[in-house]
Amino acid sequence: MAEALLNVRVERKNFAAVTVLRNIHLQLQEREVVSLLGPSGCGKSTLLRIAAGLEREFSGAVNRGGQGGEVAFVFQEPRLMPWLSVAENIGFSAGPQYDKKWVQQLISEVGLDGFAEALPKQLSGGMAQRVALARGLYSRPRVLLLDEPFSAVDAFTRMKLQDLLLQLAERHGIALLLVTHDVDEALYLSDRVLVMGSSQPSSIRLELGVPVTRPRDRRDPRLATLKVEALTELQLAHVI
Numbered sequence: 001m002a003e004a005l006l007n008v009r010v011e012r013k014n015f016a017a018v019t020v021l022r023n024i025h026l027q028l029q030e031r032e033v034v035s036l037l038g039p040s041g042c043g044k045s046t047l048l049r050i051a052a053g054l055e056r057e058f059s060g061a062v063n064r065g066g067q068g069g070e071v072a073f074v075f076q077e078p079r080l081m082p083w084l085s086v087a088e089n090i091g092f093s094a095g096p097q098y099d100k101k102w103v104q105q106l107i108s109e110v111g112l113d114g115f116a117e118a119l120p121k122q123l124s125g126g127m128a129q130r131v132a133l134a135r136g137l138y139s140r141p142r143v144l145l146l147d148e149p150f151s152a153v154d155a156f157t158r159m160k161l162q163d164l165l166l167q168l169a170e171r172h173g174i175a176l177l178l179v180t181h182d183v184d185e186a187l188y189l190s191d192r193v194l195v196m197g198s199s200q201p202s203s204i205r206l207e208l209g210v211p212v213t214r215p216r217d218r219r220d221p222r223l224a225t226l227k228v229e230a231l232t233e234l235q236l237a238h239v240i
């Protein structure tokens with residue numbers, strides 16, 4: 001197998017005396033989409049923060065293969081600066097001298113033409129999350145890490161955002177590592193779904209491959225079969 005784009009090995013992650021993660025090995029290949037499912041509090045966000053390099057106190061290692069490349073993060077809430085326009089928020093990491101042409105292209109790609117000068121308070125929740133996606137793409141990352149990115153929007157908007165995310169990842173050749181509580185979302189988006197347990201310390205209990213070509217049909221019976229497997233494991237994860 002080719003050298004992984006992202007290789008995360010967590011032998012142990014403690015918060016004070018409590019070990020929350022133990023013996024986790026997670027790899028992300030180029031252009032791969034991987035989701036993390038698991039009960040609340042099992043350490044999904046912690047694992048994602050470790051993968052992002054935001055959390056450095058743990059035993060283990062994070063390696064980026066190939067030429068490395070940027071890793072960007074999209075949070076559950078859009079976290080936009082309320083006093084900056086859509087365009088300024090997207091180019092925020094580069095400061096006032098941001099690349100205006102690239103920002104305009106990203107605005108277009110996320111379906112927000114005409115909103116470059118709008119302020120965050122003028123946007124719906126779904127539109128704000130589109131801005132957050134564009135901001136994540138600004139640095140031209142090879143890997144996008146997303147922590148429950150669509151959990152605050154309605155079901156219909158969520159499906160549209162899922163398709164947008166896949167489209168963007170494909171167009172720009174970006175691998176995705178996504179935390180979600182939504183089994184359907186995980187199976188619809190991913191090449192692999194990793195299910196974590198709730199026992200502390202937590203680790204990856206099950207890996208499900210999703211051998212269904214894209215574009216996928218949300219009603220595909222193969223996804224339904226995999227959903228049963230994922231739900232069974234999640235139920236076990238909750239009681240153990």
Ligand SMILES: Nc1ncnc2c1ncn2[C@@H]1O[C@H](COP(=O)(O)OP(=O)(O)OP(=O)(O)O)[C@@H](O)[C@H]1O
Nearest residue numbers: 015016020038039040041042043044045046047181
């Ligand atoms: N900064 C922190 N200090 C102390 N404990 C923490 C800290 N961050 C997380 N924890 C603990 O680590 C465990 C894992 O938290 P984490 O936020 O990673 O879980 P999660 O799986 O993302 O949960 P959720 O699905 O609710 O978002 C929890 O028990 C949490 O209380």
Ligand SMILES: [Mg+2]
Nearest residue numbers: 044045046147
């Ligand atoms: Mg979390």
